[in-house]
Amino acid sequence: MLRTLISALVVALLLASPAQADNGHRHHHRDGRGYDYARVIDVDPIVRRQRVRVEREVCWDERVRVDGAHPGDRAGAAVMGAVIGGVVGHEFGERDPRAGTLVGAAVGAALGHELAAQRHHRSRYVTERRCAVEPDFEYHEAVTGYQVRYRYRGRIYHTRTERHPGKRIRVRVDVSPVHWHGY
Template sequence: MQLHRHLVIAALLAALASASAQAGDSGYHAGDGYDFARVTDVTPIYRDIQVRRPRTECWEETVAYPGPGSAAGTVIGGLIGAAVGRESGHRRRGRNGRTLAGAAVGAAIGHEISRAGKVRYGTEQRCQVVDEFTTERELVGYDVRYRYNGRHYLTRTDQHPGDRIRVRVDVTPAW
């Protein structure tokens, strides 16, 4: 009976060794469910994205400034307006009002006339924000081709896997 037991144990050990030899150098051990496969090709995957970069753009612009009116133009215009207003009044009672109104209108006209010919020019800096768009390539992952037990597979990963990749192994009986 003991000999029979030894023969059964030897047969079981031989079966396990045979299963391990069939798995080859993969290193798979029944129970943990993971193994490593040899990577045959890695291709980086990129995506083009538009990047907005606002920048300030400035330039010099020539600007016209009206010159200051001379006091002489205002005074002369006021005197002429007062004289016209005084002469246009027939009655004494309305003459002062017309004289003042004429003086005011004449002063305003004289001031504008004296300003009209005097313009000075200068430069001012103008700025605006301009959006500049550039296209950049962004690495999004890797297409990884690998080989496991004589079969080829393809997957996408976030990181470069190196020369081997960890795979999940699921063995189920075939009926």
């Protein structure tokens, strides 16, 4: 019985040795095609640069000319000139104080209006903040794949992958006879 057990063990070891030589990585189908793993030697990312249009707000300080008087100042100056002219016209209107008042008011209003206009032409400068939206471009880099160099059975191969393969890459193995002998 011990002899039978030892014989069975030797036969089992002999049958298992070809599978162990492949380290269990190869998987073949009946048609001779299968898969195995190869050692990755080098991985280089494939980078694509993209140009993207963006809009940016650009601001600056600008010196701006501002007229001296406010538009409402003209009307106020004309009214003030009319009142002063009316009082002066009334005082100097000997015959008809009412007519002197009216003429004085008209002349005073015209003078007040003219003085306001002259003041209006005096300018000053202020600094104002100005902004505008302008188109610009940004550049972004994106990894679109990987250029992979790997070794399988002593030979070097190259391929491109979508994902980083890691330390090993799965390869398809196609086994076919060198000479075909028909049946």
